[in-house]
Amino acid sequence: MASEWDDMVIVEENPVLASALAGIFREIGYTVRVACEGLAALRCLRERVPDVLLSDLEMPCMSGFELLPVVRRRYALIGVIAMSGAYSGVAVPLGVPADAFYAKGCGPVTRLLELLHAMKDEPKRHAVRSTVRVDSDATTRARWEPNKLRPRVEPEAE
Template identity: 50%
Template structure:
């Protein structure tokens, strides 16, 4: 594995999952940093760009959907794995800006490392990346007199408000009012509570009460 791929950032709002993941990766020789939401993750990325980002999708503040959309545009060099207990299967959920997907609760640690090895080659993973929408929170804007979202145009970078009348997960096409660039959007709402999905963990005999991965 290339040296830069040993540097990983883990993101999840569940402290137990962050601890379990951190222990596994540290034991495999990875340099690990952790964050509990999208905003703190971006701060870590500004400090140092990792080789790998492993992020939950359902988090408060800035969701994983929004975070990965920003990372794809600003830090395309990072290999990204999305994870969630709300989705199953081996494929990346539609519209998610990730190179691979890990289903929490249904796959062991061995599967996670298989995924990492499969996306190690930068040229290969970037050649497979498809166009994805910009994920945005469903926030009210008083300036618009109704429900709207603030959008930053990926072409001219100017911000504009776009009215929203669609539900969570819906995608639609609009255009920047400044440069008329077509912009595909997707709406992500914030979770009402912390995701408590486990990762197929078991109790460690050497550390009673602490859950760690089993290969």
């Protein structure tokens, strides 16, 4: 059951997945709002700041790569879980300003519940955040983008 963290925004472009995740988290006690991409997520955050943001990295209009640095600057206390089906592993990808990472399609949804539980340990969460360095949005995307999903973005030459 959700306790001190009970408000969540899910940012996911796939409406079926977004609805399924929202249903799961509502069932265990979260208040859930859903946004289909980063700009819509920012509007949700302006209305009411959630405890947790669960965001896909690959989305149209404003991707998670673009959204998460903005969230970190404007809403530093939000717990952030990045997710993607294009990447695997359990570690937060280098350059992604998130507290945790969930590989969509590679693990059970119970893994998300474990991540939420672990993120409630605030000192641990802030220690993880201090090790994440974001150079610039373009550099972060260039380091992370799979060539098959989107053309590589190279930093501008001087």
